Amino acid sequence: MSFTPLHDRVLVRLIEGDEKTSGGLIIPDTAKEKPQQGEIVAVGAGAKDEKGKRIAMDVTAGDKILFGKWSGTEIKIDGEELMIMKESDILGIMS
Secondary structure, X not given: OOOOOOOOEEEEEEOOOOOEOOOOOEOOHHHOOOXXXXXXXXXXXXXXXXXXXXXXXXXXXXXXXXXOOOOOEEEEEOOEEEEEEEHHHEEEEEO
8 A cells, every 4th residue: 555644744664673682681572662763654745834835844755763752653554563753753864
């Protein structure tokens, strides 16, 4: 299925963190925190200003990003768990 976010929203594939601590202990699924990193899969066209002109998005598909811990809404598309969030929820682009 094809999915395009509306306005200033982005579709994000989560990047899972390490499953071991630096000391080598394995972290069980129940103790893992929600990942705060992701890769942008799709980007909306951008929000509109008061005059109706589109405001360009600062991110593009393929960007690796950091976002807030409680950002976005989890969705499932074709069996894959993804997140949809506003561009303003993104803290920065990782290089």
